[in-house]
Structure formats: structure tokens, C-alpha cells
Amino acid sequence: MHSEFPETEPRRCLDMRPGGSAARRQFAITSDARSTLQTPARNHPPAGRACGFKPAERKGAGHSPPGRVERSEERVCPGAPTGSEITEVNVAIHRSTSPRCARPSCQEGDFEIPRPLCGKVERSEGRVPVAWLLLLILLAATPNASAAPPESAPPTIEQIRTARDQSNFQSAAEMLCELAEQSDADLSVDFVLLARAAKGQLDAKQIDNLYLQAVHSLARRKPDPDLVAQRLLIRTSAANHFAATHQDDQVAKVLVPALDELAEATPPPANTLQPLIKLAMRAAWSALNQQRPGDAEALYGRIVDYTARTGASDAVGSDRALAMLGLGWATAMQPDRMPAAAKRLQQFIDAYPSHADAANAAAMRIQCLLKADDTEAVELAIADLLQRWPSSRSADQIVLKTLASDPPDQTSPLWDSLLHWVVRQGQPQQWSADLISQALLFAGPALPPPRFDVLLKRLAAEDKTGQRIAVLLHDSAERGSSGFAEQIAATLISGDLVESTRMARESACRWAGRTGRWSMLALAAESTGLNTADERRSVHVDRLFAEALTQTDRGAKAAEWWAHVVDHHGATDFATLLRCAESAVAHADVAEAARRLQRVRTALGDEASKSSGVQVALVDLLAGDLSVRQVDLTGARSLYERVVRSPDATPALRGRAQWMIGETHLMQRQFAKAIDDYRKVEGLDPEGPFVAASLVQAGKSFEQLGLTREAGDCYSALLGRFADSSYATEARRRMAVLPGAARSASGGSKNDSPAVDSPDDAASYHSPSLRR
Numbered sequence: 019m020h021s022e023f024p025e026t027e028p029r030r031c032l033d034m035r036p037g038g039s040a041a042r043r044q045f046a047i048t049s050d051a052r053s054t055l056q057t058p059a060r061n062h063p064p065a066g067r068a069c070g071f072k073p074a075e076r077k078g079a080g081h082s083p084p085g086r087v088e089r090s091e092e093r094v095c096p097g098a099p100t101g102s103e104i105t106e107v108n109v110a111i112h113r114s115t116s117p118r119c120a121r122p123s124c125q126e127g128d129f130e131i132p133r134p135l136c137g138k139v140e141r142s143e144g145r146v147p148v149a150w151l152l153l154l155i156l157l158a159a160t161p162n163a164s165a166a167p168p169e170s171a172p173p174t175i176e177q178i179r180t181a182r183d184q185s186n187f188q189s190a191a192e193m194l195c196e197l198a199e200q201s202d203a204d205l206s207v208d209f210v211l212l213a214r215a216a217k218g219q220l221d222a223k224q225i226d227n228l229y230l231q232a233v234h235s236l237a238r239r240k241p242d243p244d245l246v247a248q249r250l251l252i253r254t255s256a257a258n259h260f261a262a263t264h265q266d267d268q269v270a271k272v273l274v275p276a277l278d279e280l281a282e283a284t285p286p287p288a289n290t291l292q293p294l295i296k297l298a299m300r301a302a303w304s305a306l307n308q309q310r311p312g313d314a315e316a317l318y319g320r321i322v323d324y325t326a327r328t329g330a331s332d333a334v335g336s337d338r339a340l341a342m343l344g345l346g347w348a349t350a351m352q353p354d355r356m357p358a359a360a361k362r363l364q365q366f367i368d369a370y371p372s373h374a375d376a377a378n379a380a381a382m383r384i385q386c387l388l389k390a391d392d393t394e395a396v397e398l399a400i401a402d403l404l405q406r407w408p409s410s411r412s413a414d415q416i417v418l419k420t421l422a423s424d425p426p427d428q429t430s431p432l433w434d435s436l437l438h439w440v441v442r443q444g445q446p447q448q449w450s451a452d453l454i455s456q457a458l459l460f461a462g463p464a465l466p467p468p469r470f471d472v473l474l475k476r477l478a479a480e481d482k483t484g485q486r487i488a489v490l491l492h493d494s495a496e497r498g499s500s501g502f503a504e505q506i507a508a509t510l511i512s513g514d515l516v517e518s519t520r521m522a523r524e525s526a527c528r529w530a531g532r533t534g535r536w537s538m539l540a541l542a543a544e545s546t547g548l549n550t551a552d553e554r555r556s557v558h559v560d561r562l563f564a565e566a567l568t569q570t571d572r573g574a575k576a577a578e579w580w581a582h583v584v585d586h587h588g589a590t591d592f593a594t595l596l597r598c599a600e601s602a603v604a605h606a607d608v609a610e611a612a613r614r615l616q617r618v619r620t621a622l623g624d625e626a627s628k629s630s631g632v633q634v635a636l637v638d639l640l641a642g643d644l645s646v647r648q649v650d651l652t653g654a655r656s657l658y659e660r661v662v663r664s665p666d667a668t669p670a671l672r673g674r675a676q677w678m679i680g681e682t683h684l685m686q687r688q689f690a691k692a693i694d695d696y697r698k699v700e701g702l703d704p705e706g707p708f709v710a711a712s713l714v715q716a717g718k719s720f721e722q723l724g725l726t727r728e729a730g731d732c733y734s735a736l737l738g739r740f741a742d743s744s745y746a747t748e749a750r751r752r753m754a755v756l757p758g759a760a761r762s763a764s765g766g767s768k769n770d771s772p773a774v775d776s777p778d779d780a781a782s783y784h785s786p787s788l789r790r
Contacts, residue, residue, distance in 0.1 A: 172196060172197050172200045172201065173193040173196060173197055174197075175197065175205075175208065177193060178190050178193045178194050178197065178208065178212075179208070181193065182211070182212050182215055182216075185215075185219070187212065187215065187216035187219050187220055188220065190212055190216075191212060191216065191220065191224060191228065194208060194209065194212060194231075195231065198231060198235060202238060202239070204235055204236065204238075204239050205231075205232075205235045206232040206233070206235040206236045206249075206252045207232075207248075207252065209228050209229070209231045209232035209235060210228075210229070210232045210252055210255050210256070212228055213225050213228035213229050213232070213259070214255075216228070222263070225259070226259075226260075226263070226265070226268075229255075229256040229259050229260070230256075230268075232252055232255075232256055233252075233253060233256050233272055233275075236249055236252060236253070236275075237275065241279050241282070241283065243283055243284060246279065246280075246283040246284065246286050247286045247287065247290045249276075249279065250276055250279075250280075250286060250290055250291070250294055251290065253272055253273065253275070253276040253294070254276070254293050254294050254297060256272050257269045257272040257273050257276075257294075257297050257301070258297065260272065261297065261300065261301065266301060266304045266305065266308060266310075267310070267313065269297070269301040269304075270301055270302075270305060270310075270313040270316065270317060273294070273297065273298045273301060273317060274316050274317065274320065276294060277294075277298065277317070277320035277321065277324065278320065280320075280324055281320070281323070281324060281327070285328050295321060295337055296337070298317045298320075298321060299317075299321070299337050299340065299341065299344075301313075301317055302314045302317035302318050302321075302341075302344055302348070303344070305317070305348075306344065306347065306348060306351070309351070311348040311349070311351035311352050312348075312352075314344060314347075314348035314351075315345060315348040315349055315352075318341045318342075318344040318345035318348055319345050321337065321338070321341040322338065322341050322342055322345055325338045325341070339366070339369070339370045339373055342362070342365065342366040342369060342370070343363075343366050343373075343375055343379060345362050345366075346359055346362035346363035346365070346366055346379060346382070346383075347363075347382065349362055350363070350382055350385070350386050353389070356386045356387075356389045356390040357386075357390050359382075359383075359386045360383050360386040360387050360390065360392075360395075363379045363380075363382055363383040363386065364383060366379050367379050367380055367383070371406070376407070377403065377406075377407035377410035377411075377412040377413065378410075378412050380399065380402065380403045380406070380407065380412065381403065381412035381413075381415060381416050383399055384396060384399045384400060384403065384416055387399055397430070397431055397432045400416055400420065400432060400435065400436075401431075401432060401435040403416060404416075404417070404435050404436070404438075404439045404443065405435070408439060408443040408444065408445075409443075409444075409445050409448075411448070413439070413444070414444070414448065414449060414450070414453055417436065417439060417440070417444070417453065417456075417457075418450070418452060418453040418456060420432075420436065421436070421453075421456040421457070421459075421460050422452070422456055425456075425460060436460065437460075437461060437464065440457045440460060440461045440465075441461055441464060441465060441466065441469065444457070446469070446472050446473055446476060447476075449476070451476070451477060451480040451481065451486055452486075454473050454476050454477045454480075455477060455486050455489065455490050457473060458470075458473055458474070458477070458490060458494075458506075459490060459493055459494060459497070462494065462499045462502045463499065463501070463502050474506060474509060474515070475515065475517045475518075477490070477522075478510060478515055478517055478518035478519060478522040478523075479517040479518065479519065479522075480519075481519055481521065481522045481525070482519055482521060483521055484519075484521035484522055484524055484525030484528075485525070487506075487510065487522045487525040487526055487529075488525045488528070488529060490503075490506065491503045491506060491507055491525075491526065491529045492529070494506070495533070503529075504535070504538070506526070507526040507529055507530050507535070507538065508538055510522060510523050510525075510526035510527075511523065511526050511527055511530060511538060511539065511542045512542050512545070513542070513546065513552065513554060513555070518554060519554070520553065520554045520555075520556055523554050523555075523556075523559060524556050524558050524559050527539060527558070527559050527562045527563075528558070528562070530562070531562045531565065531566070536565075536566040536569040536570050537566075537570060538566075539562055539563055539565075539566030540563075540566040540567050540569075540570045540572060542563065543563035543564070543566055543567055543575070543579060544567075544572075544575065546563070548578060548579065548582055549582075557583060557587040557589060560579060560582060560583050560586075560587060561583050561589070561594060563579055564576055564579030564580045564582075564583055564597070564601075565597070567579055568580075568597070568601065573601065573604055573605045574605045576601050576605075577598075577601035577602055577604070577605040577606055580594070580597055580598035580601045580602075581598060581601075581602070583598070584598045584617075590621065592618070592621050592622065592633060595614075595617055595618045595621050596618050596633075596636060596637070596640070598614055599611070599614035599615045599617070599618045599640055600640055602614040602615075603615065603640055603643050603644050603647065604643070608644070608647060608648060611644055611647070612644065615637070615640055615641060615644060618637055618640070619637060622634065622637060631666045632666050632667060632668060632671070634664070634666070635661045635664045635666060635667040635668075635671050636671070638657045638658075638660050638661050638664075639657070639658070639661050639671060639674065639675060639678075641657050642654040642655075642657035642658045642661070642675070642678060643678070645657060646678070646681075646682065646685075651682040651685060651686060654678070654682055655679055655682050658675040658676070658678050658679045658682075659675075659679065661675035662675050662676055662679075662702070669702060669703040669706065670703055670706050670707075672702040672703060673699050673702045673703025673706040673708045673709070674703075674706075674708050676695060676698050676699045676702050676708075677695075677696070677699050677708040677711055677712050677715075679695045680692045680693075680694075680695030680696040680699070680712065680715060680716075681715070683695055684715060684718070684719060687722070689719040689720075689722045689723050690719075690723070692715070692716075692719045693716050693719045693720065696712035696713070696715055696716040696719070697712070697716065699711075699712040700712070707743075709739075709740070710736055710739075710740040710743040710744075710745045710746075711745055713732045713733070713735055713736040713740075713745070713749075714732070714733070714736055714745045714748055714749055714752075716732045717729040717730075717732035717733050717736075717749070717752060718752075720732060721752075721756075726756045726757060729752070729756060730753055730756055732749075733749040733750075733752060733753045734753070736749045737749055737750065737753075
């Protein structure tokens with residue numbers, strides 16, 4: 019008995035030969051059935067998105083071949099069948115429902131019916147719609163159909179390569195990333211080839227991602243010893259790309275695993291290994307310059323370990339020395355790794371003692387030991403550096419830092435090494451000015467004369483501001499080498515050192531004046547031609563020469579120098595003009611003195627009309643001295659009294675003015691008035707220099723009045739209070755010639771004998787007005 023609905027078997031009516039169209043028709047039927055039933059798509063991200071690619075429409079998407087899928091932002095949809103495929107499917111369905119093909123049941127020989135030629139079908143007389151619906155239901159409900167659902171079928175590598183060869187790079191990249199997500203196969207080669215082919219066609223981030231995917235693809239599989247060379251080439255290609263795009267951090271991330279693989283594999287050929295080593299060296303150097311010592315240490319360390327283990331000298335060559343040095347340097351850049359850095363640098367020094375950077379490595383090792391607070395090791399390392407590389411720049415830097423920060427004393431074991439280097443071994447022609455200053459300060463008198471001359475010439479020639487000379491002189495005196503400081507200053511002040519700069523000579527002169535070494539300056543002034551042109555003699559140097567002559571009682575010569583400073587150098591400051599006028603009043607003719615004094619009053623300006631201020635008091639004091647020279651003693655007293663009454667005058671000025679008032683009375687032989695004026699000096703300036711002068715002059719006045727006892731009292735008081743003053747000698751001499759001096763000194767009776775004039779009375783007494 020036959021069934022009402024005959025079995026539908028497409029195989030009976032379609033071409034099932036190998037290469038025939040049955041498989042394509044069956045896939046088309048399945049896709050059509052699923053589309054008709056609207057089966058929901060599997061929920062997963064669009065293809066390629068996990069790899070960093072934005073889904074894009076492929077070229078010719080409307081004509082995708084069977085087995086390909088279209089991608090959209092919403093879901094995965096099967097490819098649309100072509101028109102011919104739809105026709106074939108309809109013909110197959112019609113044939114299966116024809117009465118000619120209907121049978122009561124499946125019998126033997128059903129599958130042996132002769133097949134029609136490919137593309138030809140037998141047509142039936144009628145249609146059975148119920149059978150068509152049953153077919154669709156069966157096809158939709160049948161699990162694991164002969165063709166896998168398009169959503170779960172990844173693209174094949176052939177499809178990816180075809181898309182790449184056709185320059186459809188976006189589609190190829192998406193499919194390759196999708197395949198990498200669903201497969202454990204090593205796709206690194208295809209990622210690299212696609213990245214190279216798509217350069218300039220995809221954006222930079224996509225190219226970067228393809229190279230990263232290539233590296234990740236290698237990392238997912240255990241290294242195969244037979245593929246070491248291929249894997250190195252892939253990593254080298256990726257690292258070269260990141261190096262070319264200045265992504266140095268990615269270069270290190272790519273190369274470190276590659277070097278780790280080398281440690282566990284048979285060494286590849288040298289021509290394969292050399293590019294990797296060179297690239298790793300460049301990446302490590304870039305990491306050092308970019309303050310990434312961790313990456314540099316990782317790369318350098320693996321290169322050093324690899325060469326130490328395999329001895330791959332052909333591939334590494336001279337890079338081994340640089341790698342060892344770089345490893346020590348990268349470690350030293352990490353503050354918590356100082357002991358390890360010192361050890362690695364020592365290993366480099368021991369392995370390559372004649373390397374051009376061996377001295378630099380030794381200096382860096384010293385810095386590491388300093389930071390590690392290993393004092394004993396520091397001293398030994400410095401001594402070793404100075405002995406093995408005495409002429410190196412590193413030795414210069416270490417000595418400079420040691421002498422400037424913590425110079426050793428003579429009990430230190432480092433003292434002899436440093437002194438020997440400064441005195442004998444070092445190369446002064448390459449020393450910096452700072453190092454020369456420290457060497458002169460450290461070695462001092464121990465320097466041989468030729469070496470002292472060389473160092474001082476270099477320092478004086480390079481000191482453009484005079485600051486180094488000033489510091490050297492000050493520090494030498496502070497450390498107890500005053501004689502050495504005077505030797506340096508005298509050499510510069512004399513002008514014999516023609517290499518000296520103007521400021522270096524001026525700095526030495528200022529130091530001598532500041533420390534009261536006037537005789538040194540005065541000697542230089544007397545040996546220097548006043549009108550001799552010398553660019554190294556500044557106005558300040560000539561002013562100090564003039565002041566030195568004044569301080570050493572060379573008044574006449576001082577007046578000439580002061581006039582030269584004002585007239586030749588054009589000095590207009592009040593202090594210089596006042597000093598010039600003071601010298602002129604004491605030693606020049608009256609007309610010249612009056613002209614100099616008038617110039618001071620002009621410079622004083624409005625303050626002179628106000629008759630106030632210390633400057634006005636100084637000018638009045640000089641005017642009084644000039645009046646004395648002009649024998650206008652009454653006018654002189656008026657000027658001196660104005661100074662005494664001035665509220666702005668200092669005690670020293672008032673004491674001197676009061677003393678000069680007494681002098682004018684003494685000159686007029688008004689001895690009683692002179693004594694009264696001399697007694698007022700101590701009240702105005704108790705500790706001033708004119709108290710002793712007033713005592714000796716008061717004693718002279720008493721002598722003139724015949725009061726030898728009172729005169730002796732004045733001299734005794736002077737000797738008791740000012741025994742070291744310049745007036746003490748005269749007081750002793752005058753006491754010795756006083757009549758009845760012995761009795762006066764022992765409390766004897768008063769001597770009424772008339773006084774005898776002394777050749778040293780007031781009229782011939784030298785005024786100390788120029789002393790300060």
C-alpha cells in the first residue's frame with residue numbers, strides 16, 4: 019500500500035557526482051528554509067571586532083559564494099543565493115513531488131535509478147503542497163545538517179589569502195582575526211604578510227594590530243625547535259615595524275620573548291640572529307635614553323646571558339661589550355639597585371679593561387658605591403681609577419667631585435693617591451677651571467714651581483669674572499695657607515702674568531685691600547708706571563694702589579695716583595673725589611688743593627647747602643685743614659667747631675675736629691686754651707685714635723707753661739692706656755728729658771724751672787689726618 023505522500027529525496031533527481039551542484043543546492047535549500055522560519059542568529063560580536071577592526075562591507079557582497087557569510091552590525095546572515103541556484107532548487111522540489119517519482123515506500127533499488135544528465139530534470143504532472151511543507155519542516159528541525167550553519171563556520175585561510183591577493187585588505191583582516199579567535203593554528207605568517215601588503219591601505223592602528231596579532235599567535239603555541247628561525251624572523255619583522263614607527267616600548271615587549279626562546283633552543287644561523295641582536299641593542303639604547311631602565315636591563319641582560327651560555331661570537335661580536343656596559347648602566351639608573359650595578363660594572367671592567375668606556379664605567383661604579391654608603395670600597399675604587407686611567411676625563415670628574423665635596427685629610431688612605439695625581443699624574447691642559455682651583459687649594463705649597471705656574475696661568479686666563487680667584491685666596495687663607503695665598507695674589511697684582519684677565523688681577527687686588535695687605539699693593543704701585551697703558555689695570559686697581567700708598571704714608575705718591583684716578587679714569591664718585599682732595603690738601607700746592615676741594619663740593623650738590631650729613635662734615639673738616647695751610651686759623655676753628663656741633667658727624671670726626679681746634683690754639687701759643695680743647699677729645703670719642711694724640715699734645719702745652727709734673731702725668735697716662743700706639747715712643751722720649759722727672763714720677767715736689775722748646779712741638783708735628 020502506497021503512502022498518500024510520497025517520500026521526497028532530492029538525491030533521486032539531482033546530480034550527486036563529485037563536483038556536481040548537489041552540495042550547493044542542498045546548502046541553498048537549508049539557507050532558504052532557515053530564512054523562511056526566521057531562526058534567530060547566534061549572539062556574538064561582529065567578525066573582526068575583537069581584533070580591533072571595524073566591520074566593513076565587502077566588495078561584491080550581493081554575490082557571495084556559497085559558504086561565505088555577510089557581516090553586519092546586527093547579526094550574521096547567510097549569503098543570498100543566485101538566480102540559477104533558486105531555479106535549480108525549485109526544479110528539484112517539483113521533481114520530488116511528481117507522480118512519476120512517487121512510490122508506496124522505500125524499496126530496494128531506489129538509489130539505483132539511473133541518474134539524469136547534469137542539469138536535466140524530469141518534470142512531473144502535478145504538485146503536492148503538503149509534501150513541500152513537510153520538507154521544509156524536516157530540513158529546519160534536522161540537527162547537524164550536512165552543511166554547518168553559516169554563523170558557526172569560520173572563514174578558510176584560502177578565502178583570506180584570496181581576499182588579500184585581490185587587495186581586499188579590510189575584509190582579509192576581519193576574516194583573519196575571526197579565524198584567529200576560533201582556531202589555535204599559528205597564523206603569524208599570514209598576519210605579517212597581510213600587514214606588509216596592506217601598508218598604506220589600512221590605517222596605522224590596524225597595521226599595528228596585525229603585527230601584535232602575529233606576535234600573540236606565536237605566543238599561543240609552544241615553540242617548535244624546527245621553527246626557531248621562522249619565529250625569530252616574524253618577531254624581528256614586528257619589532258622593526260614598531261621601531262620604524264617610534265613605538266620603542268612595543269619593541270621591547272616583542273623582543274624580550276624572542277630572546278627568551280633563544281635561551282631554550284638550538285642557536286639559529288648567524289645571519290638570522292644578527293638582525294635580532296642589532297635591533298635589541300638599538301631598542302635597549304633607546305630605553306636608556308627614554309629613562310626606561312627596566313626595559314633596557316631586560317634586553318641587555320638577555321643578550322649577555324645568551325652570549326655567555328652559547329658563545330655566539332659570530333652573531334653578537336662587539337655588541338657583547340656594549341651589552342655588558344649597558345646592563346650595568348641600566349641597573350645603576352635604578353636607585354634601589356646600587357650594589358648590583360656596582361657588581362655588573364666591575365664585571366665589564368674586568369672583561370674589557372682596555373675598552374674606551376672602561377674609565378667611564380669605573381667612575382659610574384664609584385657613584386654607585388657612594389650611594390650605597392660603602393666608604394671603604396669608594397676609596398679603593400677611586401685609587402684604582404687614578405692609577406689605571408690617570409689621563410681620563412672620568413678621573414678629572416671624580417677628583418673634582420671628591421675635592422669639592424669632601425676632601426680627605428692627611429690621615430686618609432686616599433690622600434696620597436689624590437696628591438700624587440694632582441702633583442704628577444694629571445693632565446692640567448685638559449682640566450676645567452673648577453678643577454684647577456680645587457687642585458691649587460688642595461696641593462698648595464706641595465706643587466712644584468713649574469706646575470704651579472701652569473695651573474695659575476690657566477686659572478687666571480679663564481677666570482673672566484674674578485670669582486674663582488677670590489674664592490681660592492679666601493679659602494687658602496682660611497685653611498691655614500696664608501703664605502700660599504699671598505704668593506698667588508702677589509703674582510697677579512704685579513702684572514707680570516700677562517695671561518691674566520683684567521678681573522682676575524682686580525680680584526687679587528681687592529683681596530689684598532680687604533685683608534689689609536697694603537704693603538703688597540703699595541709695592542706694586544711703586545713698580546708700575548703711572549701713565550703706562552695697561553688694559554689689565556682697571557679703575558678699581560688704580561684706586562687700590564692709591565689707597566695703599568696713602569695707608570703706607572707715601573702721601574706725595576698717593577696724591578699723584580688719586581689725581582690719575584680722577585682725571586684719567588674719570589671717577590666721579592664722592593668717596594674717590596674726597597680722597598683725592600684729602601691728598602691734595604696734605605701734599606699738593608694750595609691752588610691745586612682748593613680746586614680739588616671745590617670739585618668735591620660740586621659733587622656733594624644740595625647737601626652742602628643744607629650743612630648736614632656726614633659728607634658735609636667731611637668736606638668741612640678738609641676745608642678746615644686747607645685753612646690751616648693758608649694760616650687762617652680763626653676760619654679753620656670755625657669750620658672745625660661746625661663739625662663738632664653737627665648732629666650727623668660720627669664720634670671719630672668730632673674727636674678729630676676737636677683735636678684740630680686744640681692744634682690751632684697751640685700754633686698760636688695759646689697753651690691754656692689748647693689744653694682745654696685737648697681734654698674735650700676723650701669725651702667726644704673715648705676710644706678714638708686722637709685721645710692718645712691729645713694727651714701728648716697736652717703734655718707739650720704743659721711743658722710750655724712750665725708745668726712739668728702735669729706734663730709727666732699726661733705722658734704717664736698715655737703710656738698706661740696706649741702703650742702700643744704710635745705716640746707712645748714720643749711720650750717716653752719727652753718724659754726722659756723732663757727736669758725732675760724722677761721726682762715727679764715718685765711724687766716729688768713741683769719743678770718750677772722754665773720750659774725749653776722742643777724740636778717736636780706742635781708747629782712741626784705731623785698731622786695724622788690721612789690715616790684711617
